[in-house]
Amino acid sequence: MSHAKRLTRRFFRRDPETLARALLGQVLVRRLPNGKLLSGRIVEVEAYLGIEDKAAHTYGGRRTERNASMWFDGGHAYIYFTYGMHYCMNVVSARAEVPTACLIRALEPLEGLDEMRRRRARTRLPARLKDSDLCSGPAKLTQALGIDRQLDGVDLVTSDELFLVRGRKVLGANLTVAPRVGISYAKEWAWKPLRFFLRGNPHVSR
DNA sequence: ATGACGATTTACT
């Protein structure tokens, strides 16, 4: 898996909705400082459309220290801290100065399941965790893969710590579209169909 | 300097 073909800049420089659909089925790879490889196949993503999107951190053109990397070129990582305890990871879309991104909401774990179990074991016993408890949510997967603010702004096209490789093709018939999660404050933007996931996949968030 | 609030997860009734 770590030898598979990496996704190029060209792949990421698309509008967030198109990129979100294209990200389904691709593989996110994390190389830990000790060299261990953790990876998972993307099964759920949301698109954030930037300045016009009331649910986006860059709504209205907001540019702060926290969301700075969302303004980077497509293919960078935007990782933020939320609820006083969780990290979430986005893949930045489009070009530099066009602050749009795709939130990675769930992965199907592929490599390093034991390490993921250990990292997810803060509350429960590792042995009691099902595979579908490891990466079935945006903050679960960052915890499982050891992704935090240190990786905010890294270039996924060139980094050896965090990157994406080409996965198996996804069948259109398995792709489901739905409203995004946890953004009821965004009013009319809350029910736009910008969440994409693989129908019936057990690793999709609940 | 202050206060309100999360692009969530977990446990419990």
Next chain:
DNA sequence: GTAAATCGTCATA
């Protein structure tokens, strides 16, 4: 279904 956990960030002053 409801609620607690927990604190950096941002808008306001």
